[in-house]
Amino acid sequence: MSPDGNGRDVTGEYDDEGGWISAELAEFEENERGAGAQDEPDTGPMPVVAVVGRPNVGKSTLVNRIIGRREAVVEDVPGVTRDRVTYEGTWRGRRFTLVDTGGWDPDATGMALRIAEQAQVAVELADVILFVVDATVGVTDADEVVASVLRRSGKPIVLAANKVDDQRMELEATTLWSLGLGEPHPVSALHGRSSGDLLDILLEIMPEAPPQRFAAERGPRRVALVGKPNVGKSSLLNKLAGEERVLVDPMAGTTRDPVDELVELGGKTWRFVDTAGIRRRERELQGADFYAGMRxxxxxxxxxxxxxxxxxxxVLTEQDLRIISMVIESGRCMVVAFNKWDLVDEDRRYYLEKEIDRQLVRVPWALRVNISAKTGRHVDRLVPAIERALDSWGTRVPTARLNAFLSELIAATPPPVRGGKQPKILFATQASVEPPKFVLFTSGFLEETYRRFIERRLREEFGFAGSPVEVTMRIREKRGAKKQK
Known part of the structure; x- marks a missing residue:
């Protein structure tokens, strides 16, 4: 293999392969151009609509109806939504931010009180308030108390009379005039009845979104906090944000919807996503937990x-390892954060390090940090690890350098003989980044052990700490035979 300045094989030894390699390479370059399309235009702050109401009046169902997909977790029991969760909505060409909130119960205590407090925060941050009331129940004491708080907010309010499934129920909805919030607008979130009319009314009173502007750089990098229930994901997000952005409770499974939060760290803005804890087996999930796992x-x-x-x-559990495997399969770069490190004594730390090395043998490339979300210990080490992983995830190796490296590697350690013949690596290219994918154009099949050997040496030579690396093959077959990967 003798690459030219562009890293292409120019030896006369494989004249019949020149056209094949060129065609294969052209295919990858075309795919890469398609994958590298322009980022979506960056926009200024969009109008914010907060959806509030007491528990189980259909707020999340209405949110799903407005955004046009089943995104918010819905179940026919009160208290499914717990944090305030944001979604992007579009109607008649105008974009806005929709904030789904937990049930607002003025008499709540414990966790329910904290859920109600999150709803009040959403009201303070919103441009428009969409107050949802169950028309089949009528005005309750809780509705009247919430209505009085909303009136004092001074924000524009749209009163949605939900669960109006037919014309007869529209008469029932007229009783909601007593709330003093203006005309009640009948709607059926479940069936979509009059939902378009409701959106028209919202557009009339919400402020205009600023004009779109195109940015040279991408938006905030997105970081997903994942792990089994009650491992401290929400505590970590609150510590990073410097406020109680999401609910934290000793009871496992508090978070159900993914919660986005923009956080300023290390001079950059990051979008952290707190997710629901992933249970042991999907078939054990029911109701809201099943959909939370999907989210x-x-x-x-x-x-x-x-x-x-x-x-x-x-101790590390099968559940932890399954979550790590899920991240590997997603192709995302990874940082493993061992939380609650302050609860581990010196003797246990020594043996824990050994356990970690043994059980994470599949992902020796994953970056590791030891932190305490509760006390803030070493949380400052998290961002440098994330930045390093992202740099690796986006690394591109020049083709000439890649082929020169492989020439030396193959000369020192040739591929194993298979079927009496030794396969040759004719050419190599990096097909894509995020994650890095390398393609070897070969004259025969390469054993998996040898491909893993190449991956290991690629990491030693070029880094890729914290990022998965994929090494695949394109085999030159006899004319008319099918290519393999």
């Missing part, structure tokens, strides 16, 4: 780096 996976797919939290005060 967690979707949040991971939308993120660029995953911070996997593991409880350092306990």
């Amino acid at each position: 967690t996976k979707a949040a991971l797919e939308r993120s660029e780096v995953a911070v996997v939290l593991i409880d350092a005060s306990e």
